[in-house]
Amino acid sequence: MTTTKSSQHRAEKRTRIAPATFNRRDLVKGAVGAGAMTFALGAQAPMIVRGQSKTNVTFWTTYTDTGLKNLTDIVNAFNKQSTDTNVKIVQIPPAEVTDSSKLITAVRGGTGPDVYLLDRFIVNERAANGLLEDLTDLMKKNGMNPDLTEDYIEFAAREATFDGKPYALPFDTDVRALYYNKAMIKEAGIDPATWDPSKGVLLWDDIKATAAKLNKKDTNGNFTQAGLVPWFDQGLPYTFGFSWGGTFFDKSKCEVTPDNDKIVASGDWIYNYAKDQGVDAFQAFIQAAMKPGAPPQQNPFIQKRMAMWITGDWSIQNLATYAPDIDYGITYLPVPTKGMNSTTWAGGWSVVIPQGAKEPEGAFKFMKYFAGPEGQKMYTKASSHVPTLKSVQADKSLYSGKHVFFIEKLLPTTKNRPPLPVGAKFWDELQTAWQKIYLNKESAKQAYGEAKQNTQTLIQQFCPIT
Numbered sequence: 001m002t003t004t005k006s007s008q009h010r011a012e013k014r015t016r017i018a019p020a021t022f023n024r025r026d027l028v029k030g031a032v033g034a035g036a037m038t039f040a041l042g043a044q045a046p047m048i049v050r051g052q053s054k055t056n057v058t059f060w061t062t063y064t065d066t067g068l069k070n071l072t073d074i075v076n077a078f079n080k081q082s083t084d085t086n087v088k089i090v091q092i093p094p095a096e097v098t099d100s101s102k103l104i105t106a107v108r109g110g111t112g113p114d115v116y117l118l119d120r121f122i123v124n125e126r127a128a129n130g131l132l133e134d135l136t137d138l139m140k141k142n143g144m145n146p147d148l149t150e151d152y153i154e155f156a157a158r159e160a161t162f163d164g165k166p167y168a169l170p171f172d173t174d175v176r177a178l179y180y181n182k183a184m185i186k187e188a189g190i191d192p193a194t195w196d197p198s199k200g201v202l203l204w205d206d207i208k209a210t211a212a213k214l215n216k217k218d219t220n221g222n223f224t225q226a227g228l229v230p231w232f233d234q235g236l237p238y239t240f241g242f243s244w245g246g247t248f249f250d251k252s253k254c255e256v257t258p259d260n261d262k263i264v265a266s267g268d269w270i271y272n273y274a275k276d277q278g279v280d281a282f283q284a285f286i287q288a289a290m291k292p293g294a295p296p297q298q299n300p301f302i303q304k305r306m307a308m309w310i311t312g313d314w315s316i317q318n319l320a321t322y323a324p325d326i327d328y329g330i331t332y333l334p335v336p337t338k339g340m341n342s343t344t345w346a347g348g349w350s351v352v353i354p355q356g357a358k359e360p361e362g363a364f365k366f367m368k369y370f371a372g373p374e375g376q377k378m379y380t381k382a383s384s385h386v387p388t389l390k391s392v393q394a395d396k397s398l399y400s401g402k403h404v405f406f407i408e409k410l411l412p413t414t415k416n417r418p419p420l421p422v423g424a425k426f427w428d429e430l431q432t433a434w435q436k437i438y439l440n441k442e443s444a445k446q447a448y449g450e451a452k453q454n455t456q457t458l459i460q461q462f463c464p465i466t
Contacts, residue, residue: 054085055085057366059088065295075089090113107356113357122424123352125421169370171350172348175406178309178333179330197330237258237431240269244263247262256451263448267434268444310333317383376389421459425455
């Protein structure tokens with residue numbers, strides 16, 4: 001195993017994206033279908049406002065529904081106060097978070113956006129592959145410290161930094177928990193008050209037993225109601241792996257570790273959960289809601305057909321919008337063994353400038369506002385997400401009601417995905433393994449072993465990870 005390569009040597013491994021030389025294979029699995037989704041923006045004439053020419057900046061996002069509206073509100077607020085820059089927000093078709101194929105195709109063709117909203121945990125990989133612009137000079141020019149840890153919470157800053165350089169401005173973060181419908185929990189003979197987080201942390205096996213009491217099927221064996229589908233939404237490899245006390249990366253060995261005993265044990269629990277109740281019935285029950293970009297109305301919890309839901313703080317706003325009559329509670333993620341501390345994790349998004357952006361100066365002016373105090377305060381209030389700026393996160397007036405639980409009880413000890421230059425690849429491999437596990441196609445040990453092998457072969461060129 002290579003352990004002494006310098007950062008300069010690692011930089012030489014990166015390939016700048018150019019029309020004649022770009023190789024998409026190393027970026028995302030989904031890129032193979034990019035040709036069918038090629039998207040190009042036509043040139044826009046400068047906008048004349050009050051006799052002054054404004055620089056036009058294009059901002060791409062895959063957000064839909066209320067998320068798109070919240071971003072649009074920030075864009076409109078920026079445009080209203082800006083004297084020299086006008087931002088146009090463009091919604092591109094939703095896809096898996098690691099699928100940057102549309103962006104890659106556009107950048108390769110010289111028609112990419114000036115700003116792109118990118119899931120922060122894959123910033124390292126996209127930077128390593130040369131898709132993103134280094135923000136160092138733009139930050140200095142705009143009076144910002146390129147060391148993102150000065151202003152942003154540490155894990156978000158690390159995720160946005162590659163090889164010691166900033167490639168993104170962190171926007172938001174989020175934390176996962178267990179939501180439960182109090183009326184449905186009563187159906188299982190349980191007093192919902194006993195599930196209040198003040199009463200302690202629940203056990204996964206108790207959750208499984210409660211869910212079994214709430215499962216209902218029709219004469220054809222299809223679920224009409226389910227207690228919990230644990231792999232739905234944020235029931236992910238990281239969610240359960242962290243819950244069991246596992247770790248996904250060994251920095252000292254420069255080795256991904258999805259095959260460690262604790263993560264495998266979490267996969268075994270999921271395998272058996274699916275097997276006990278019937279994989280096909282579960283999949284039919286959540287099929288519509290599992291599609292990328294599915295409207296919230298397809299969610300079985302919002303439909304009052306599922307009693308429990310592993311999701312994040314953003315769902316507070318979705319429930320207020322789409323199911324305001326549901327009386328629900330939020331508690332810690334359960335644990336496998338009594339006495340363990342509950343463990344959750346946080347993700348979040350960021351804004352980046354893709355390589356070859358036509359208006360990088362105007363783009364950064366918008367990014368500074370969008371990921372700055374103005375944008376983050378607007379987004380926190382509208383979406384129940386958590387800001388990544390230390391100064392904004394400390395503003396207690398931004399949080400109320402159920403949101404306070406995430407800020408006070410979960411955020412201080414949350415974990416995050418390891419920011420790796422193969423982060424998207426690792427995510428895709430974990431997701432493939434996860435699907436094999438909950439579909440009962442492979443054991444957790446076998447599926448996670450394959451995920452490790454397929455990722456480890458690519459991470460070697462970046463070792464050691466600083």
